[in-house]
Amino acid sequence: MQIRCSKCHIPIALNRDAAVDALDHIDKEKLSFYDLRCPKCRTMNRVSRKQLQRSMPKITRDPDDAS
Numbered sequence: 001m002q003i004r005c006s007k008c009h010i011p012i013a014l015n016r017d018a019a020v021d022a023l024d025h026i027d028k029e030k031l032s033f034y035d036l037r038c039p040k041c042r043t044m045n046r047v048s049r050k051q052l053q054r055s056m057p058k059i060t061r062d063p064d065d066a067s
């Protein structure tokens with residue numbers, strides 16, 4: 001997925017591993033946003049939990065999956 005910096009408008013790539021880490025972090029900290037720092041201007045860009053989850057719809061296993 002890509003986030004666009006709110007200040008300088010460059011696209012910031014967020015790969016799947018980074019998205020997993022981000023979700024893990026906001027779960028632990030009980031946040032609803034992840035702060036993604038722009039590599040160019042260092043502005044913190046808020047990425048919502050929904051945005052992160054949308055990037056990896058199958059990351060969590062279905063608890064009903066008994067196999």
Ligand SMILES: [Zn+2]
Binds near residue numbers: 006010042
């Ligand atoms: Zn920026």
